[in-house]
Amino acid sequence: MGEKATSVEEYLNALDPACRAELERIRALVTRLVPGTEETISYGMPTLKYRNRALVYFTASKKHMSFYPSSWAIEELRDKLTDYKTTEHAIQFTLEKTLPSALVEDLVRVHVREIDADRQ
Template identity: 40%
Template sequence: MTAIDDYLTTVEPSKRKELDRIRALAKQTVPDAEEAIVYGMPTLKYRNKPLLGFAARKNHIGIYPYSGQVIETLQDQLQDYSSSKGAIRIPLDRPISEEMLQQIIHLRLLQITHS
């Protein structure tokens, strides 16, 4: 059992299902990503750098690309979601699309591999 598995046991089932989906899509996109808990939330790391964080919040699912630049670059596509410099808030009744999640991951991967 990984640290992310431990975290997920503390999350209510409806939110856990979405976090599992996000985790699976991210791992499918970056199979050699490592799992960790960073800032108290499940995070996938690539080349020892945080790639994507995701967490259950009271009224949404938070997605954290550890890069304000990723969010800024995708702001037009993310206009249906509330966001801040470091977080994208996904409503519980409107899961993030696979395509959008892959765009977020790919942009962050580019930053990591070109830094």
């Protein structure tokens, strides 16, 4: 992308169709699981907010996509993430090895729980 996107839709529209479809699948999963999320761009990434806090971020780069559910969720579910490259805050995946819907939902549920508990 040349210029920075100012909306989630603009960000997704600039992607390769296959990557776009995968990130739209994740977006739909999260918004179905957590109704009332707000969409924004934060740190240059599509962001879904819950209770005025970032719930998840998701991005696409040349070689992989990334999902940012929170360091708490990654740590708690680390045993389910052994097939993916992870950092403290992100899970990297590809079109060949996508994140299963149940795993995305589990990661989101952990972060919702932590936000509801007002964990900082």
